[in-house]
Amino acid sequence: MNVLEIDGLTVALPAGRAARPLLSDVSLHVAQGEVVGLVGESGSGKSLTCRAALGALPPRASAEGSVRTVGDDVFALSARALRRLRSEKVGLVPQDPRAAVNPLYRVGDYLVEAVRAAGVPQAEARARAVTLLGDVGIREPERALRCWPHEFSGGMLQRVAIAGALAGRPALLLADEPTTALDVTIQAEVLSILLDITAQRSAGLLLVTHDLELAAAVCDRVYVMYAGRIIEAQPAASLFASPRHPYTAGLLHATPSLAGPVGRLEAVPGRPLGLDEAVPGCSFSARCPHVRPTCTEVVPDLVSQPGAGGIAVACLRADELRDELRRSGPGRADPDHPVLEEQPA
């Protein structure tokens, strides 16, 4: 069963001074128990797509297409039903826990409020908050409930925020850059908690990130967005070695690696665009090293590739470029690099 199904979502700000398209024909799905990455740079529309899953669009934006979140058509829901959806069926993990958790209330108050909003009676709310903190790996939950947010490190506070997101036993978790504000060593911990919980509860997880390597490392499938469109969808396992869209390949090449030769990076020229600035035809054509005249005339559809499971690419030259884009040089994926030796307990 799919816990999130976005079909042909097109979003635009209304005509007038600020008229601009934001998303064009975005379709994606997250199945139960699946971890799906949504990757893109500034202006790609990845955060907007994530928020659309909650029925939250920019003010005055118009939307076409459908978004079904845990079985509900979010655009058809009443304000009240939408609130219920958000507090009970979907868990939102914030980017910056410091901004999401009110510093004037104790951690316990924050969690009890979230649990109450999910419909748990007052009498059981506190016990449920304790359970949730246990679930996210906080060792003395009773004590933690009495703490203030400022007494927690960023990583610990992100756990609290995750606990809050779990308050309604959600079937879908949305995490928009959940580790960007955290240190790298803490990123791993927070992610492992998110992944564990997703697996245990067989919920779906949509992980929105700018970090292609991160998505490839932890997700089952990855969607890559560029200028308001999905330009590639691929199982994470194969994405890394054989990216199919020139943009995806460009991103992987542009990322400095921990192994292999040191030297000039193969930068993608230009800068990432939003859909409103996109050139005619393929919006990546202006930056693409493989561009052909036809690329600037037709917007390529996201075409499912025959054979391999679940690969789709929006590139007119997808077939020709298939072998050329396959990565020869070692990247971060290269196993030939120092692996952590675990400390004896």
Added chain:
Amino acid sequence: MTAVAPGLAGGPATRSSVGRRRGLRWAKASGPGFAVAVGVLVLLAATAVFAPLVAPSDPYAVVLSDSLAPPGPEHLLGADDSGRDVLSRLLYGARTSLVGPLAVVALSTLFGVAIGLLAGWRGGWVDAVLSRAQEVVFAFPGLLVAVLVVAVMGPGGVAPVLAMAIAYVPYVGRLVRSLVLQEKQRTYVAAYRVAGFSGFSVAVRHVLPNIAGIVLAQGVVNFGYALMDLAALSYLGLGVQPPTADWGAMVSDGQTAILEGALVQALAPAAVIVVTVVAFTVVGEGVADRLARRENVR
């Protein structure tokens, strides 16, 4: 895009239109209310400048036979107890009533900016001394300070203006200090320091211009308050002295007439004061809101 916190500000979405509420807020800040207020202020300024051209009669011409005349073709807003035309006095009164607050705002902004900038920029003991000093001034009600100054210097135009200016300095100073503290966090300030610019030059040439808009907006709001306070002093007889036309003094003069059933003589200047103060507040806050929004965008 990566910097956007995943809040849910958008509210419930419909296919046609979303977030009408935010649209309303924008309309409130800069829609018809703001436009009307700006219009009122422009009209006032024009009145003050062109009073001699638009006033129907001499505001100082005493016609005892017209004492407390009701509104009519002769006197559109009636006449006061000395038989002077109320409308003409209101129009001329715009001059004294607007010049006073202007001086108050100019002086308090000048000193407030200097003190706030110094306190916020230098920090440490300089900040502590300046902030405590401002709190002392702040602790005295402005009108009380004015009454004391007038008691020493004698009534008239200058003393109340000076007193109010002093009383308003902390409002500006504290705002400027907090803005400077905020602006100092931006790394362009550190970059200029590292490039070799003196602290003074960075503070005056870069920090100050970046906070000037909000300080100006505060000045506009203060103008309204200063006008009200000066009118109150005039009303108490401590401000502009008769026979000069002044709105506050007119309310005071017209007050006795209320007992005789002539309401317009006091209510007209009172209404003008209220409308003016409201207009200044609306414009000032509207401008500040816009600046704050632009700040968020940049």
Added chain:
Amino acid sequence: MTASGPDWALEVRGLTKTYGEVRAVDEVSFAVPRGGALGLVGESGSGKTTTARMVVGLERPDSGSVRVGGTACDRPPRGRRGRLARARAVQIVFQDPYLSLDPRVRVTDSLEEVLRLHGTGGARARRDRVGELLDQVGLGTRERQALPRELSGGQRQRVAIARALAPDPDVLVLDEAVSALDVSIQAQILNLLSDIRAAREIAYLFVSHDLAVVRHVCEDVVVLHRGAVVERGAATEVLARPTHPYTRLLLSSVPRQGWDPAAIGRARRALDTTTPAAAADPIPTQGALQ
């Protein structure tokens, strides 16, 4: 590494800074050769940013010394001459390109004012020099008259780099200078930085949390943990064969395929328990790793 000589562009010895109870920077020493690049790696609380700020004179160290080109610059400079000399010794580029430019100053003006301060005489000479600098950082003519808000993040960072190069410093401190940029832009800026280093004799102190980036930019690396140096050496060597558990943890935290985030969590906790204070405490507390 600590040998003294005219070959060091930047020499830092025993740098220490304490805020209240917390030792933010604890006896940190390193040196960058002329035209070299040293990576200063660590996470938040490692003291890397405080170290950078002390190097450029924005913070005063409690003890220790900073020498640029053999000349001591330990305390914030006093007087115009001192400030200018310090500016020609070391410049800095900050992380967030949205905060590091005065929003009211146009691109050319922001370079021109620095040149004027440093005595590049004549409007014409200055204009030529501004053109050279902007060429070097790859900004087109269209962007030159722009206000910062009209530029993208990458373009702003180019302006910030050009401004830092304007006084022609011996050392450039890059404080997480590419961390806020999109991946495709980050690569452009990293290439730009290596071009600049090839074109003029300038040394980089490259402060970052990103090991892969440091590996591409720097010959040497110093790893900071809780204010103290835990490992140092040639970048490729340290990153290929880390000896300190913290460096190993940092390396394994970088996502890659077959990555096991849970194992990293366990290793981090194991490292924390080497700090007595954190052993029984569910909430990590600040303390020195000894």
